[in-house]
Amino acid sequence: MTTTDHGPLLRVEDLVVEYRSGRLRAPKRVIDDVSLEIAPGETLGLVGESGSGKTTIGRAVLGLAPVTSGRILLDGTQISGLRRRERRDRARGVQAIFQDPYSSLNPSMSIADILAEPIREGTPASRRERVRELLDAVGLPADAGRRRAREFSGGQRQRIAIARALALRPRLIICDEPTSALDMSTQTRVLGLLRDIQARTDVSYLFISHDLGVVRAMSDRTAVLLGGRVVEEGTAEQIARDPRHPYSRRLQMATPVADPVLQARRREERATLLREQARSAAA
Structure with missing residues (x-):
């Protein structure tokens, strides 16, 4: 470790x-x-x-x-x-x-209120400044604070969630x-x-x-x-x-790769590994 x-x-x-x-x-x-x-x-x-x-x-x-x-x-x-x-x-x-x-x-809350909610210290002005810093840190414009979550795409909402996680440093x-x-x-x-x-x-x-x-x-x-x-x-x-453990190898084989030949080989290796594990469990 x-x-x-x-x-x-x-x-x-x-x-x-x-x-x-x-x-x-x-x-x-x-x-x-x-x-x-x-x-x-x-x-x-x-x-x-x-x-x-x-x-x-x-x-x-x-x-x-x-x-x-x-x-x-x-x-x-x-x-x-x-x-x-x-x-x-x-x-x-x-x-x-x-x-x-x-x-x-x-x-039901504006993005600015969502980000400011966990921030207890400071003045209202300092909290507003912190909200602007958080939006900038995740690549969103300052006026995003006036809008609500339903107005954003999934990726933008996850950026807002990241900003909220960063609020308390x-x-x-x-x-x-x-x-x-x-x-x-x-x-x-x-x-x-x-x-x-x-x-x-x-x-x-x-x-x-x-x-x-x-x-x-x-x-x-x-x-x-x-x-x-x-x-x-x-x-x-x-x-x-x-990976050394059979379960780790199964996870590796389930990971998609761009090469179709390698992907097909991984699927076959995973199927073989699963069959071997099933036989060992039944023995």
């Missing part, structure tokens, strides 16, 4: 998350003994199929999912298990960008499938914006996705999640090019 001389910005230690679906039923374990670290200015990609638990880890870091056991520390200070008010105070250091830009923005942003609802060209532009913001601000990202190709493009390191457990971790390039 990559750290700086001062230690990681985020440390997740032996995290367990369980949910109860009924009073008499045994709890369902959705995160099982996960440990992760993110250094300042680093992006850790968390990749896995739907149901692997990756969003639950992000929600646990945000204080939105219960932590059954283990610890979550931000810059050496524990942020898991805090009371609501304490969690709100700590939330300044961690913000989120969610998957759906259509439902994550209040349609967080040190860590949880990016939960932030481009999966966008078309390919818009996705590329939004990913480029996230990289530019990181270069300017040194913010860290926990980048959550089911797409190994997107994770490779965004991340310094990648952790592969299966059934609530990390089954492989390494540099983003190593996981994308030479």
